[in-house]
Amino acid sequence: MLEARKIFTAVTGLVLGLSLLGVGTTTVCADTFNAPKLGISQIAPTDPAIKKGDKIFVIVKDTDNQTVEVYNQSGEKTGETVDMGTTYTNMAVKKINDKKMVQINKNQWLNIKDVVKE
Numbered sequence: 001m002l003e004a005r006k007i008f009t010a011v012t013g014l015v016l017g018l019s020l021l022g023v024g025t026t027t028v029c030a031d032t033f034n035a036p037k038l039g040i041s042q043i044a045p046t047d048p049a050i051k052k053g054d055k056i057f058v059i060v061k062d063t064d065n066q067t068v069e070v071y072n073q074s075g076e077k078t079g080e081t082v083d084m085g086t087t088y089t090n091m092a093v094k095k096i097n098d099k100k101m102v103q104i105n106k107n108q109w110l111n112i113k114d115v116v117k118e
Helices: 002-024
Strands: 056-057 069-071 077-083 087-089 094-096 099-105 108-111 113-116
Touching: 077 108
Parallel strands: none
Antiparallel strands: 056 087, 056 113, 069 077, 069 108, 094 099, 099 108
16 A cells, blocks of 8 residues: 555656646747738629520439439430549520420430539
């Protein structure tokens, strides 16, 4: 019991001594100066209008299923899919059944929510 107390006091004394050494370290003071003037920020539009002839890029919000449904000119699903990351040249933009669609080839259309302007 007496030896455990001696070891305990020795360890606490050592810890206390090392902590006091850390307090005595020097601190560095930074000089004050005027910050440089920053330029005016430019805000990019979050949803730029996609027009005929623009390059478009297919994006996917669902990470499990990385494909996008393809529609026909009537706005009906064809059962075909397009992979994420594919780029196309937009052939037309049309509103079908209250959905804005972009034409990627002769008879394939994509929902505008699934593409971004490249």
